[in-house]
Amino acid sequence: MPIDAAKALAAEPRIGEITWDSKDVQLYHLGIGAGANPDKSSPATDPDELRYTLESRLHVLPSFATVAGAGKPGVTGGLSMPGIDVDLARVLHGGQSLTIHRPLPVQGTATATGRIAAVYDKGKAAVLVMRTDVADADGPLWTNDAQIFVRGEGGWGGDRGPSTRLEPPSGSPDRVVERPVREDQALLYRLSGDWNPLHADPEFAKVAGFERPILHGLCTYGMTxxxxxxxxxxxxxTRVRAYATRFAGVVYPGETLRIRMWQQGDGGIRVTVSAVERDDAPVLADTVVQHS
Structure with missing residues (x-):
């Protein structure tokens, strides 16, 4: 069996140093669409976007944590852990959760500790939970959990794992916005460290079962x-404390995201995301942003 759950869970964590600077942060922000002016009648950059694009005003969107240090050890690194030997064309990013321990600095050097935190048997697929804890000299910065589906690798009788499905939000959303995805957005986003050819190579995308290259799920995650x-x-x-989602469908470059938001009374915001051009096809589900 290409996945040996016991071996993967018992493997020593991978520990390495990661670094990033303002240029990495700016590139990430551009990759998720920062800098665009929603007022199409004006050629000037929206002043509010400068906090994402101008080094003298730069703030770090917490989802940058998914690519800091080029996303190491990241999904690709996790798929090379002991006990795991899978075909990249069968891999799908199923979900992502992020806990922020304190605001991310514009530049830094930190230690990233990556390990397989869980392996679940979903019958027709295996799910790997890849956990990365990142800390610098001042203490913990963030914890990332990536849930990775590996199609065709389930069925060995292992633990199915917990259900992450939430009840759909009730009532009308408090806010609905639409965000366009540029035709070249996947090509730009991949420069932050996710080089999976699924997002750039039409032939590889066809082998993986898609009509053309798809946008990175983590790009949609950041845009949202x-x-x-x-x-x-x-x-x-700095108000973001945690952020979790389930990837419910794909996005193709050139489409438009419809983002619906419901403010909850517990310091959380429920979110759903769909693709406008495909009759509101679900893209992100079970999405919660916890905030102060």
Missing amino acids: LKAVVDTQLGGDV
């Missing part, structure tokens, strides 16, 4: 968090 911060949190990136 930016929309929430900009419209519900007054543009204050």
Whole structure:
């Protein structure tokens, strides 16, 4: 069996140093659409976007944690852990959760500790939970959990794992915004460290079962968090405490995201994301942003 759950869980964590600077942060922000002016009648850059794009005003959107240090050890690194030997064309990013321990600095050097935290048997697929804890000299910075589906690798009788499905939000959303995805956005986003050819190579995309290259799920993840911060949190990136989602469908470059938001009474914002051009096809589900 290509996945040996016991061996993967018992493997020593991978520990390495990661570094990033303002240029990495700016590139990430551009990759998730920062800098665009929603007022199409004006050629000037939206002043509110300068907090994402101008080094003298730069704030770090917390989802940058998914690519800091080029995303190491990241999904690709996790798939090379002992006990795991899978075909990249069968791999799908199923979900992502992020806990922020304190605001991310514009530049830094930190230690990233990556390990397989869980392996679940979903019958037709295996799910790997890849956990990365990052800390610098001042203490913990963030914890990332990536849930990775490996199609065709389930069925060995292992633990199915917990259900992450939430009841759909009730009532009308408090806010609905639309965000366009540029045709070249996947090509730009991949420069932050996710080089999976699924997002660039048409032939590889066809082998993986898609009509053409798809947008990175983590790009949609970042675009969504930016929309929430900009419209519900007054543009204050430091208010984000945690952010979790389930990837419910794909996005193709050139489409438009429809982002619906419901403010909850417990310091959380429920979010759903769909693709406008495909009759509101679900893209992100079970999405919650916890904030102060």
